[in-house]
Amino acid sequence: MAGAKLCAAGLSAIAAATMGVDHAYADSPFNFPSFSPPSVPSGKSPIPPMPPTGNAPTPPPPEPEKEKPRKPRNDNPRTTAAGFDVEALREATECLKFIEKSKNTGKAFEYMKTREQTKQTEAAAKLAELKAMTANSELEKQRVMYEEQKKLNKQTAEIKTQLAQYEDQLKRKRMATEDELQKIRNRELVHMQGESAKALEAARRQTEEEIQRTRLRTEQQKADLERETIRVKAMAEAEARAHETKLSEEVNTRMLGIRAKADMEKLVSAINTTFDHIGGGFRALLTDQNKLVVAVGGVTALAAGIYTTREGAKVVWSYVDRMLGQPSLIRESSRGKYPWSGVVPRVMSTFRGSNGGTASNKGNGFGDVILHPSLQKRIQQLASATANTKAHQAPFRNMLFYGPPGTGKTMAARELARKSGLDYALMTGGDVAPLGAQAVTKIHQLFDWAKKSNRGLLLFIDEADAFLCERNKMYMSEAQRSALNALLFRTGDQSKDIVLALATNRPGDLDSAVSDRIDEVLEFPLPGEDERFKLLKLYLDKYIAQAGSRKPGLFSHFFKNQQQKIEITGLTDDLLKEAAAKTEGFSGREIAKLMAGIQAAVYGSENCILDPQLFREVVDYKVAEHQQRKKLAH
């Protein structure tokens, strides 16, 4: 047994020397007999269990097995330069020798081999265990690192989130602050805008008020001027009429004087001869007292009779004139001054009518009035409605014609009266104001006269705004207001005798009570291109073609300034259309005047020929004049 131990020790030494195994195992002779390979229970790993996860400290390495008592170890073996232990080799050699001599050599070798294998297995297991532990610890380390990293990531993410939240909060706060600032700025801006808008509005209102005031002032001045013009015109006309009357009176007086003088001369000579003849008679009278008394009484009675007859005739005539004569307010009438004065013209017109109508009835069946077809149709309808109204004894309908000056309102009223079979009378609103206190009487006279018409009368009041304007206007005189009230009184009920037709350029100026009495309102606009063409044609015919074509009368050779005939060359419809296009904005009156201007130009020319060149020249000149007038009016 001792030999085996020695042998084992020798082998261990050999192994230690040759394989570099720890001397602690190789040298221990006591290990050998007690050695048994570590029994590993089946299914269990020889690797010790892993320590719990976390940061638990790695368990300390297993304590080394307690060394069993052994031979004192040579700590300073003799070695070669390469570290070879010669002593051990010698012991091994001896051991080998001993083993060779021993009977249990085979067993010993077998045992040593088994032990060595066991040790190797153990070492491998330990190595594996160590590796596993290392791997484990590595894993653990990685897990811990992963956990740490995860925590770190989490913390970083949290910090980032917090940072983002903080930044977001900051941003929100900043935005809220900016928003607040913006709101404040906006409020200030709105306030400023409001202030500036208010200031602008105030300035605008002030300007408007100023303009309004200026306009009112201008209108007032214009109205004053117009009124003054109308007044002056009316006064001038009245004066002219008075002057005319005075002149005719003077002529009459002079004629009467001459006649009276002649009569006187005749009378004187007659008296002389009579006295010569009756000288003897007087002498007889003077001698015979009875005869003298009879003669003086007879002469006195004769003078008184003549005087009474003359004065009586005057009174009767003025009464007849007042009762039957045309009121002085009427400027033009189809009835004539006295009831009998219209008989002859009416008979003449009836006679002419049976022969195909007058010249003015030719063409469109509406006299010489050229109107827009729709307006013309409306007037024709009104005319036939008015005629039927009279036939059925129904009340008449009053009318208002309004539109720019010279658009045919008066002509249309005249034509309407003619078509409807009524008499017509024309007065001007401007004639009322100069009458003063007499105006009311004259208005009543006018209506009394108008009522006497058997056929019914169309009373046309031109420039109606001059007389029938708003009653509460400052400049309206008391007399004018009374006259207007008189007219309102006379037209309060619907009349079966009188159609009131008013014409005005300013319908807005009429008194509301007057407007209330109007049943039909017709607007007379400026003529369109078609109407202008027709007007040009009409007045070309009237003023140019018919000029000088009147048949010479009985006494025509007494008058030197008879109209000369005008020769027309190359005046086509196209030329008239061209002129119609150029004369946009012209009224009917302006077109009539244009043609009168052409007539004057033709008479001013040498040969009295109207050719396209002259026609164009005058048209262009008149168009330029019209534009200039328009500019001045603005």
Ligand SMILES: Nc1ncnc2c1ncn2[C@@H]1O[C@H](COP(=O)(O)OP(=O)(O)OP(=O)(O)O)[C@@H](O)[C@H]1O
């Ligand atoms: N529609 C028309 N057709 C034919 N001639 C016209 C027309 N309009 C105007 N005239 C010419 O103008 C002149 C004036 O016409 P009228 O007196 O009818 O016009 P008004 O509208 O009554 O004018 P105002 O408002 O100035 O009184 C006429 O004599 C005529 O020569």
